[in-house]
Amino acid sequence: DAGVIQSPRHEVTEMGQEVTLRCKPISGHNSLFWYRQTMMRGLELLIYFNNNVPIDDSGMPEDRFSAKMPNASFSTLKIQPSEPRDSAVYFCASSTSGTASGNTIYFGEGSWLTVV
């Protein structure tokens, strides 16, 4: 099993540029989550999807952030325009939905974003 795959692993970009982060969930998982990790705020849930449909985007910080899941095997998180305060590690995670047996949530290795 390849696990949750994120790209890019590291990105440095200039303020004002568009950033697109990508995620491939584990095959067969129908829930997908985007988290952001910073020193100041810890791990924050930005948005999550179930069966490709956004369920809760209340954690998305601003209109500059958007996320899509066009199919079961791919999701993007876009920041446009990017700002230095967006610098963080962005994690994608996936799981099966429902309440049975823990439904383990698996995390990718993260995309380390620096906006200068």
Place this chain on the structure above:
Amino acid sequence: GEDVEQSLFLSVREGDSSVINCTYTDSSSTYLYWYKQEPGAGLQLLTYIFSNMDMKQDQRLTVLLNKKDKHLSLRIADTQTGDSAIYFCAERIGGYNKLIFGAGTRLAVHP
């Protein structure tokens, strides 16, 4: 509301037991999780416990859950230098596996 709290730091001697504590607020949490994060890496699931259990043991790891006090702990027996990492407690909310994380406890293991 949804909130998970942990102490920020713990220092232990190699070979001793480590106990990391966590409190949560949502009484409807169905599962509680412990994740480990090593420097520069993602989150690795260590173990989880269902809310109707009060203890779960997995090799060197023991999870204790006091549902009445909404208190969760992770005990690592015979702590090794490789256990040095940040440990996150998380509660699951709802049926879509939404996880609310604590701030993480940084465990430092010294000789």
